[in-house]
Amino acid sequence: MESGCSKKLLDLIPQEKKWGFIENQNGISHGSSEEKKLELKLGPPGEEDEPLVSFGYFSSMKSNAKQAHNKFPPAQEDHRGGAVLTASWAKNHHHQPKPPNCSQKRTAPGPVVGWPPIRSFRKNLATTSKLASESPTSLPHKVAIERKPAAPETRGKGLFVKINMEGVPIGRKVDLKSYDSYEKLSTAVDELFRGLLAAQRDPSADGPKQEEEKVITGVLDGNGEYTLVYEDNEGDRMLVGDVPWHMFVSTVKRLRVLKSSELSVINLGSSKKGKMVQN
Amino acid sequence: MSEDDERQQYPPPDLEFASNKARNCNSTGSGSGHPEFQSTYPDQVLENVLENVLHFLTSRRDRNAASLVCKSWYRVEALTRSELFIGNCYAVSPGRATARFTRVKTLHLKGKPRFADFNLMPPDWGAHFNPWALAMAKAYPWLEKVHLKRMSVTDDDLATLAELFLGFKELVLVCCDGFGTSGLGIFVNKCRQLKVLDLIESEVSDDETDWISCFPEGESNLESLIFDCVECHINFEALERLVARSPSLKKFKLNRYVSIGQLYRLMVRAPQLTHLGTGSFSPSDIVGQGDQEPDYVAAFAACRSLVCLSGFREIIPDYLPAIYPVCANLTSLNFSYANITAEQLKPIISKCHKLQTFWVLDSICDEGLQAVAATCKDLRELRVFPVDPREDSDGPVSEVGLQAISEGCRKLQSILYFCQRMTNAAVIAMSKNCPDLVVFRLCIMGRHRADPVTGEPMDDGFGAIVMNCKKLTRLAVSGLLTDKAFGYIGRHGKLVRTLSVAFAGDSDMALKYVLEGCPQLQKLEIRDSPFGDAALRSGLHHYYNMRFLWMSSCRLTHHGCQEIARAMPRLVVEVIRSADEEEMDDVVGTLYMYRSLEGPRTDAPKFVTIL
Numbered sequence: 030m031e032s033g034c035s036k037k038l039l040d041l042i043p044q045e046k047k048w049g050f051i052e053n054q055n056g057i058s059h060g061s062s063e064e065k066k067l068e069l070k071l072g073p074p075g076e077e078d079e080p081l082v083s084f085g086y087f088s089s090m091k092s093n094a095k096q097a098h099n100k101f102p103p104a105q106e107d108h109r110g111g112a113v114l115t116a117s118w119a120k121n122h123h124h125q126p127k128p129p130n131c132s133q134k135r136t137a138p139g140p141v142v143g144w145p146p147i148r149s150f151r152k153n154l155a156t157t158s159k160l161a162s163e164s165p166t167s168l169p170h171k172v173a174i175e176r177k178p179a180a181p182e183t184r185g186k187g188l189f190v191k192i193n194m195e196g197v198p199i200g201r202k203v204d205l206k207s208y209d210s211y212e213k214l215s216t217a218v219d220e221l222f223r224g225l226l227a228a229q230r231d232p233s234a235d236g237p238k239q240e241e242e243k244v245i246t247g248v249l250d251g252n253g254e255y256t257l258v259y260e261d262n263e264g265d266r267m268l269v270g271d272v273p274w275h276m277f278v279s280t281v282k283r284l285r286v287l288k289s290s291e292l293s294v295i296n297l298g299s300s301k302k303g304k305m306v307q308n
Numbered sequence: 309m310s311e312d313d314e315r316q317q318y319p320p321p322d323l324e325f326a327s328n329k330a331r332n333c334n335s336t337g338s339g340s341g342h343p344e345f346q347s348t349y350p351d352q353v354l355e356n357v358l359e360n361v362l363h364f365l366t367s368r369r370d371r372n373a374a375s376l377v378c379k380s381w382y383r384v385e386a387l388t389r390s391e392l393f394i395g396n397c398y399a400v401s402p403g404r405a406t407a408r409f410t411r412v413k414t415l416h417l418k419g420k421p422r423f424a425d426f427n428l429m430p431p432d433w434g435a436h437f438n439p440w441a442l443a444m445a446k447a448y449p450w451l452e453k454v455h456l457k458r459m460s461v462t463d464d465d466l467a468t469l470a471e472l473f474l475g476f477k478e479l480v481l482v483c484c485d486g487f488g489t490s491g492l493g494i495f496v497n498k499c500r501q502l503k504v505l506d507l508i509e510s511e512v513s514d515d516e517t518d519w520i521s522c523f524p525e526g527e528s529n530l531e532s533l534i535f536d537c538v539e540c541h542i543n544f545e546a547l548e549r550l551v552a553r554s555p556s557l558k559k560f561k562l563n564r565y566v567s568i569g570q571l572y573r574l575m576v577r578a579p580q581l582t583h584l585g586t587g588s589f590s591p592s593d594i595v596g597q598g599d600q601e602p603d604y605v606a607a608f609a610a611c612r613s614l615v616c617l618s619g620f621r622e623i624i625p626d627y628l629p630a631i632y633p634v635c636a637n638l639t640s641l642n643f644s645y646a647n648i649t650a651e652q653l654k655p656i657i658s659k660c661h662k663l664q665t666f667w668v669l670d671s672i673c674d675e676g677l678q679a680v681a682a683t684c685k686d687l688r689e690l691r692v693f694p695v696d697p698r699e700d701s702d703g704p705v706s707e708v709g710l711q712a713i714s715e716g717c718r719k720l721q722s723i724l725y726f727c728q729r730m731t732n733a734a735v736i737a738m739s740k741n742c743p744d745l746v747v748f749r750l751c752i753m754g755r756h757r758a759d760p761v762t763g764e765p766m767d768d769g770f771g772a773i774v775m776n777c778k779k780l781t782r783l784a785v786s787g788l789l790t791d792k793a794f795g796y797i798g799r800h801g802k803l804v805r806t807l808s809v810a811f812a813g814d815s816d817m818a819l820k821y822v823l824e825g826c827p828q829l830q831k832l833e834i835r836d837s838p839f840g841d842a843a844l845r846s847g848l849h850h851y852y853n854m855r856f857l858w859m860s861s862c863r864l865t866h867h868g869c870q871e872i873a874r875a876m877p878r879l880v881v882e883v884i885r886s887a888d889e890e891e892m893d894d895v896v897g898t899l900y901m902y903r904s905l906e907g908p909r910t911d912a913p914k915f916v917t918i919l
Contacts (some may be wrong), residue, residue: 142426
């Protein structure tokens with residue numbers, strides 16, 4: 030296999046090796062800055078020194094702008110797929126005139142138009158279906174209590190959801206947009222309810238003194254006295270922490286802090302399966 | 309779901325024009341159905357008898373043969389042909405076709421070549437349905453069925469079909485484009501006898517028309533409604549009402565904007581379904597979706613006639629057990645949009661004993677394929693698509709899966725297999741274990757990739773396929789291939805009609821072997837392979853017998869193509885040019901050539917040069 034004439038191209042890419050894309054869980058690749066050069070970009074040519082990437086025909090460009098928007102997501106979101114094309118056919122083209130003795134056999138110089146031969150509507154599978162199947166443990170389940178759909182309020186740019194704690198008659202509201210992780214949310218739960226909870230506690234002999242407020246911890250890992258659960262957009266009750274944070278934020282409607290000991294009463298996950306499989 | 313309906317396409321109706329010039333009944337191609345001489349009474353009786361007999365002839369191959377017997381048979385055959393198949397819309401003009409065949413009720417028409425699906429052809433290249441629609445409106449007002457593949461269809465064309473053909477019943481559009489929901493709206497509204505509307509892998513633009521609501525009120529004759537490729541929201545309530553008034557509905561494939569909850573509501577209204585496309589197969593995002601989760605299992609169990617299941621466009625695998633009740637009856641299962649693991653597949657596939665067609669994603673890995681091989685002993689067609697269609701990604705399926713399938717599914721006839729690695733040994737094993745193979749399409753996604761175990765090219769594997777699979781008519785090759793592989797194909801692939809080649813071969817000899825060795829070759833599509841003018845010349849004896857030849861990014865020159873064009877007047881030689889190709893440059897980007905009775909087409913865009 031000869032390297033052919035495009036030495037410049039090949040120097041950038043180690044032969045027979047992966048491109049050095051780091052794939053995170055979502056399968057979205059983040060390349061190094063060199064690989065960034067090779068990314069398909071939406072836009073006219075001339076923005077880079079040489080068109081390292083093969084562009085091809087943009088078949089929906091003719092009239093269906095809306096359709097195009099659906100069918101061909103902007104290249105920045107889709108680093109994979111040799112043949113997801115964004116620039117128009119009239120611009121950069123794979124077939125650059127080459128000297129006749131240039132071997133056709135080049136090893137992986139870049140994504141090629143129409144290769145592998147997969148039709149475009151089969152291409153974005155990894156994004157859509159992976160997101161869907163990424164929550165294998167958050168099973169939709171039945172809860173034998175009346176459920177009221179609790180819509181989060183968005184004031185300005187915040188995402189406020191109600192949060193209630195078992196044993197505390199007064200609820201709070203949290204702005205989920207001001208947190209970016211479960212840990213921060215867990216800390217917030219402690220901040221919101223520690224005082225209220227202490228105020229509720231019976232000043233009994235074996236409990237902590239009234240002045241001492243007990244820190245609320247372990248709401249995420251099941252080790253604490255309390256566990257954080259939420260209600261999602263279908264009204265199902267779910268354990269907090271299974272799905273990626275951004276996914277949680279998009280589906281959560283309200284939060285509850287329940288006693289960990291009470292959780293076995295509410296069958297998380299089992300009753301749904303039992304209902305489904307009747308064979 | 310099969311792409312391959314090649315069985316009946318040779319010889320085509322126009323072949324006798326090219327190869328039988330001596331027959332004066334067809335040299336001008338008028339093919340009129342009216343006799344030009346006075347027939348005697350006995351002749352008339354014979355013709356009537358013939359007409360009655362020929363009505364029973366359905367295969368177009370047989371019909372083409374019958375039409376060659378003599379003038380009388382030619383005439384009567386033309387009168388009695390009710391199903392017209394045209395494999396290349398530019399091979400014959402609408403006028404010529406309608407002049408010869410006067411009583412056509414069904415039209416099959418194919419346009420662009422297959423590589424257009426992979427963006428190797430610029431848009432607006434052609435294959436417009438419009439001239440055909442207009443010609444048929446005049447010639448066949450009784451037309452009932454139209455099947456189009458890779459044609460450009462406009463909203464106006466859809467309106468024409470609905471308005472000018474009063475008894476129109478069936479429209480099937482495969483890989484078509486150029487129309488939108490507004491055209492669909494007009495079509496379904498005006499077409500009162502509609503039984504079948506199948507939109508398969510077509511591009512439908514969203515004109516924000518609620519086309520489902522355009523179906524007329526009252527009981528509908530709908531038997532098949534397939535719209536899984538339509539990427540727009542639909543009016544669910546209208547769809548539900550439509551299903552409720554379509555008692556004959558048997559085939560129903562929803563798009564991904566239909567949630568599983570909505571699917572349930574539709575299924576309970578249509579337990580008579582035989583073919584179902586499930587839509588997204590996941591819940592919608594709507595808050596507060598009713599109290600109880602519906603009993604999906606019961607809904608599937610009620611569909612006792614269900615044999616074909618597809619969809620699963622945004623699947624939540626937790627819902628998969630709902631389909632258990634129908635697995636035992638399924639003959640066709642399409643999971644090619646469902647990113648599921650082997651573990652998630654196993655409980656399903658272990659119940660699918662009758663499965664004959666299975667499309668799936670490689671997310672099931674070799675392990676999933678082993679499970680398929682263990683249960684699906686009747687499997688005829690397998691397609692394994694990649695979740696991640698890049699050259700350098702990890703390959704979850706490999707020679708292991710192929711080997712397992714070959715050992716478990718001995719009746720296999722058709723396979724399409726995308727992978728990152730493959731060995732000659734596994735391919736050879738399949739050639740021996742599956743002698744019934746008719747279609748073998750292997751796509752090793754890394755270009756020029758050798759056998760990872762031996763380091764050899766993949767020549768021997770594909771060689772074994774053509775040698776051992778004596779019924780093989782369609783072949784797609786990949787991986788590192790030398791001229792030797794093509795030598796095998798030329799020597800043993802005597803029945804091969806369709807051949808797809810990419811990034812393969814060393815020299816002109818490879819193409820020569822194929823063009824000289826494969827007498828049945830009809831469709832040859834080649835890209836990025838080092839074949840030049842000399843190779844092209846070696847096929848001159850055969851090009852009139854082919855539907856088309858496609859060669860892109862090879863080593864052809866204008867000069868070489870010009871030679872071919874001069875030598876063969878009935879061949880249309882199109883050179884398709886990219887914008888930054890120099891006009892003076894002798895190198896040809898894409899060659900697309902096909903036989904035609906009509907000469908150069910008049911609707912060619914600027915970037916196409918017809919030599």
